[in-house]
Amino acid sequence: MSTTRMHPATPGTPPTATPKPRTKRRRPWKGRLLLNVILSLGAFTMVIPFLWMIATSLKSPAELAQFPPTLLPQVWQWSNYSEALQAAPFHLYFRNSFLISAGHTIITLVLGSMAGYALARIPFRGREWVFMGFVAMLMIPTYTKIVPQFLLVKFMPLFGGNDIFGQGGTGWLNTWWALIIPGGLSATAIFLFRQFYLSLPRELEEAARLDGLNEFRIYAQIYTPLIKPALATVALLTFQESWNNFLWPLLVTTRDDLRVIQVGLAVFQQLDSTSWHYLMAGTTLATVPMVVLFLFCQKYFIQGFTHAGIK
C-alpha cells in the first residue's frame, strides 16, 4: 500500500513541499465487483443444502413426490416437526447429546490444552516422540479403533460388576462413562493446542518465571488466556463431532434413555426407504444448537482456523 507520509510543518516556517492528500488505495471497482460475485456464489452454494433441508422439512410426502420438484413448499407443513418429534423420545436424545458433547468439550479444553502446552513449552526427554505418536494417531481410521475401544470399555476393572481383572460384568457398557470418557480427548485437539502454544513468545514465560509463577500458573494465567481463538476452535470442533456421533453411542448402550440425537434421526431411515420430510425436520432441529454455538464463537473460530492454517 503506497501512502504519502505527511511531514508536519515546523512552527513558523512554511512547508517546503505541498503535502499530497492522504489517499486510501482501493481495489478497482471491477475487481471488487468480481470478488463479491464470486464470494456470493460461493456463499450461495454453501447455503443451498441448508435451504433445501429446511424447505424439504416443510413439504408433504405428496409434494416431495412431484417432478419437477417445487422450490418452496406449496403448503407449509409445520406439523412435520411435531410429528417427527413424536417418532422417538427426542427430548431425551437432545439432553443426552448435549451432556455428552458438553462433557467431551470440557475434558478436551482442560486436558487437551494441558497436553498441548506440555508438548509445546515443557522440554522433556522423548517429547518429540510423544508428539509424533499423537500425529500418528491422527492417521488411524475410526473404524479400526471401534472393537479395541469397545473391549477396553467392557473389561474396565471394578465397574459394572467387573473384578479387578475386568472379568465378570459389563464394565462401562450402558453407562455415562462409556459415552463420555473414550471420546473425551482426541489427538487432533492436542495437536491444535500444541501449534497454538508454540506460536506464543518465550519472553512471556521467562518474565513469568522471574515473577515466581510456577508451571501451572504460567499455563493457566499467562499462556492459555492468549489462545482464546484456539479454545473456541477446539471447543466448536469437539462439540460438533460429539453432537454428530452415531455409531459409538449405539454400540455401547442398549438402553433408550442413553441414546443420542443421531440415533433418533436414524429411525427415519429404514433400509429401503427414507421419510425425507421427517428426517429433514429432525435434522433441522438437530442443527440448531450447532448454529447457535457457531454464532457465539464465530469471531474466535475464524481467527483460530486462520491461525492454525486448517482452512
Place this chain on the structure above:
Amino acid sequence: MNFRTARQTSTSQTSTRPASTPHRSAGRRAALRYTGLGTAAVLALALSACSAEDGSAGADSDAVSGDITLLTPIYEGAAGQRLLEDELLPQFYEQYPDVTVTVDYTNFARLNEKLTTGVVSGLVPDVMMMGVGWVEAFADKGVLANLSESGISVADLEKSTTPEIVQAGVWEGDVYGVPIMLDARFGVARMDLLREAGYDAPPSTWAELVEMAEALTVRSENGALERAGFDVLSLDARQMYETMLFSSGGSLFNDDNTAPAFNSAEGVEALESVVDLIHTSKVEDTGYSSTKETVNPLINGRAAMGIAHNNLWTQTLEAAPELLPELEPFLIPGDAPGMFVGGTLATMSKGSEHPAAAQALLEFLASPGPALAANEQRGNIPALTELLDSEYAQGNRLVQFSMENLDVAKREGGPSEWLGLRGEIAPAIESALLAQKTPKQALDDLADVFAGKMGG
C-alpha cells in the same frame, strides 16, 4: 416339539391388549386378536412337550424364567417400539411372568457392528434379529444356537413357510434362524401409463418388456430423458442384478456354496440384458435415478416400469394414494420365473444363560399374530404362508403378489463368507452399467474376487 403346531394352534386364541393403542390400524388389531395369549399358552405347552434332554429349552412356562436381551433392527421408532413394548411383550409376559426382556434397538446399517462387538466381548444378546444371508456367518462362528436340537426342524418349518425361505435360517442342515418377515424385488408397471401407450398388461416375455420399455420411454426434443421406460437404477445395484439373475435361471453360488456361479451363461446374459436396456434400447440413462432418490420414479411418473421393492406400496400410499390401483406387479420375464427375496429372521445365542426363555421369545415373535403385526408396521411380507389370507396381505397388492409367488423366490447368501462378499457386487455391476467393462468381464473379475475370499 412341533413348532408349526404351536403357531397354528395359536391362531384360534384371543388376546388381551392395552386399550390405549389409537395408532393401530384395524388390520393390526385383527392381527393381534389372531394370536394373543393363546399363542404364548400353546407355545408353553409345545415347549413342555419338547424332549430336550438337557432340559434347557424344553420346559413349561413355570420353568421359563430369567432376564434376557433382544437385539432388533425391526420395531424401530416410536411406532415400532409401542408395538413391541406396549402390545407384544405384555402378551408374552402374561404367559411367562418370570421372564424379563431388555430390548436393544438398532438398524440394519449398524447391526453388523452391534453383533460383532457383542461377539468379541462375549455379550451376545439372547435373541437376535438378523437378515437373510447373515445366519450362515454367525452359525459358522458358533454364535447361534442350533434350534434343531431343541425341536425346531426344517421339515416342520417347511409346513408353514416356503422351503427357500426356511433355508435362509438353515446352516449345514440344521435350523439356526426362524423367518419373521420378508421383502421382495420384482417388476412393477404403472398401468395408467401403459394404457396411454396402448398396453393393457405388463410384459410377459423379455422381448415384450424391451419393446414396451422403448415405447414408454419419453425424451424431450433435445434428447433429455423425461420418462424411463424401465427403471433399473432406483434399486441397489446388487439387488437389481440378483433379481435379473434369478429371473434368468442363474444362481449366485454353486449347489454346495463353495464357488461363485453368477458368471455362468445365465448370469452374464442377465447383466447383458440390463446393459442393453441402457446403452442399446436407451430406456434409461445412467444417473437418471439412484437409490437416494427422494421418491421412487414410478410414483411421480418418471418411470413407467421398473424393478421395485415391495415397500413401493407404502411409499405410494403416503405420497400418492390415488395411484395404488395403477401399480401392477409382475415377475421379470426370463428363462425361469424368479423373484429376489430378503428378510428378517429370529435367532438365539448359543451361550444364552436362559435358553428356555430365549426360545420362548423367539417362537412368540415368529408366531402368526406378532409376526403379522411386525410386518404390517413395516409394510413387509409375512414369512408364514397362512398369513396370505390376512386382511393386511389382502389389502396390500404388492405384499399379496409377493406371497403368491414365494415358490419362485430366491434369496441371497449361502456361504459363511457372504457378509464380506456382498459389498463387492454393486461396484462390479455398476462398472458394467457404465460400460467400463463388458458384462462378462465384470462378472468374471467379480468371481475371481469371490473365489479369493472364499479360499478357492
